Amino acid sequence: MxxxxxxxxxxxxxxxxxxxxxxxxxxxxxxxxxxxxxxxxxxxxxxxxxxxxxxxxxxxxxxxxxxxxxxxxxxxxxxxxxxxxxxxxxxxxxxxxxxxxxxxxxxxxxxxxxxxxxxxxxxxxxxxxxxxxxxxxxxxxTDIQLLAAEINKMVALAGPVFSDEEAEQARKRAAEIVGTPSISLVDAAIEIVELYRETASTAFKRIGLSDSRRDEVVQLFETYMSWLSAAVDIDxxxxxxxxxxxxxxxxxxxxxxxxxxxxxxxxxxxxxxxxxxxxxxxxxxxxxxxxxxxxxxx
Missing domain, CATH: 3.40.50.1820 (Alpha/Beta hydrolase fold, catalytic domain)
Structure with a gap:
């Protein structure tokens, strides 16, 4: 340059x-x-x-x-x-x-x-x-708690698509991921993306949306997680x-x-x-x- x-x-x-x-x-x-x-x-x-x-x-x-x-x-x-x-x-x-x-x-x-x-x-x-x-x-x-917050947002937006037990399980799993001792932010983000994929698959199937649409949404979420996690390197x-x-x-x-x-x-x-x-x-x-x-x- x-x-x-x-x-x-x-x-x-x-x-x-x-x-x-x-x-x-x-x-x-x-x-x-x-x-x-x-x-x-x-x-x-x-x-x-x-x-x-x-x-x-x-x-x-x-x-x-x-x-x-x-x-x-x-x-x-x-x-x-x-x-x-x-x-x-x-x-x-x-x-x-x-x-x-x-x-x-x-x-x-x-x-x-x-x-x-x-x-x-x-x-x-x-x-x-x-x-x-x-x-x-x-x-x-960036903070690791941001990752769990994104799962909580998705569950809240999905509303009645999930049962109360399913919603609680997703929130609990997200909290467990970010609360894992010594886990790096990037490793936590990778696990959060997988949790998002699993949860979104259930939601999309129930409301009749296609797998291709699900993949599009998950890809956007993963791009966002990458953007969040990479920012930790910058002061x-x-x-x-x-x-x-x-x-x-x-x-x-x-x-x-x-x-x-x-x-x-x-x-x-x-x-x-x-x-x-x-x-x-x-x-x-x-x-x-x-x-x-x-x-x-x-």
Whole structure:
């Protein structure tokens, strides 16, 4: 990879029509660049998810960000048993492409995406000679209890598909996995994926969905588990201290309840602004837009 040290925005050649992203295999376009300036969004986007995404945020920001292109991470499909390291994802996003043509002015991270956003920003600072601003939205860190929580979510969403005994058994098994003495986070994730596959197979069979649809859902879950477990390799603390953290009311509840994902993250945060909105609405709430307009300039 080439170096961009000392290269200013005014030194960069203008973009030509059709040059939308540095690497279209790693980034999806939310707002087409009209200049050399880019904002990056780091998230785990999934169709049909309840939480607002960066597309919602860009739409709410409107003209304020119209001078910048906005691109969002796409996730490689990888099995958790392959044990991808944290830099596997960073390399996926940063490799290839003609980054010389762009000035990345900000890297935004939603939830666990804030961990990866920190490493991306550090690499970009070395390449382009200026550090992008980093903004965290409910920035959290990986914790083994997150894995069990995902099984609990699935059981809750399935509702009456499972009997009370079956639901309890799934929750109990997940707790046993993450509570296994000395188990690594990755090993726990591998077992959680298998438990998810077994549980999803039962649920899908009962509601009449095909095996192919089940496999598609399980693959997405496994991709998510890989993303969660690989983040444990990254220390975002130095970048987070220089970043703006915007947090929701749900995040405050996690802290109050002692959830390690939020408590450990909070210890690393620098400037923080807490908003009275939910985690799901954080990227589409008017208070978030006002906070960005008032506190972030690029």
């Amino acid at each position: 080439g170096t961009l040290e000392g290269l200013r925005e005014s030194d960069r050649p203008p973009l030509m029509m059709g040059e939308q992203v540095p690497n279209e295999e790693s980034w999806s376009v939310i707002s087409v660049p009209t200049s050399n300036s880019l904002i990056l969004g780091v998230d785990f986007p999934a169709a049909g998810r309840r939480e607002a995404g960066f597309g919602d945020l860009v739409a709410k920001m409107g003209p304020a960000w119209s001078g910048h292109g906005f691109v969002q991470t796409t996730l490689p499909s990888v099995r958790v048993s392959e044990r991808p390291a944290g830099d596997f994802y960073t390399e996926h996003w940063m490799r290839g492409g003609d980054w010389d043509k762009y000035e990345v002015v900000a890297v935004l991270g939603y939830c666990l995406g804030g961990v990866y956003a920190a490493e991306i920003a550090e690499r970009l600072a070395q390449r382009q000679g200026t550090e992008p601003k980093v903004v965290l939205f409910d920035g959290q860190v 975002p603390s130095q970048t987070w201290k220089r970043s703006l953290a915007i947090t929701s009311s749900d995040y405050a509840t996690l802290e109050a309840n002692g959830a390690a994902t939020a408590v450990n993250a909070t210890k690393m945060l620098g400037r923080r602004i807490s908003l009275d909105t939910s985690h799901a609405d954080l990227l589409r709430d008017d208070s978030t837009v006002r906070t960005l307009l008032d506190h972030v300039e690029f």
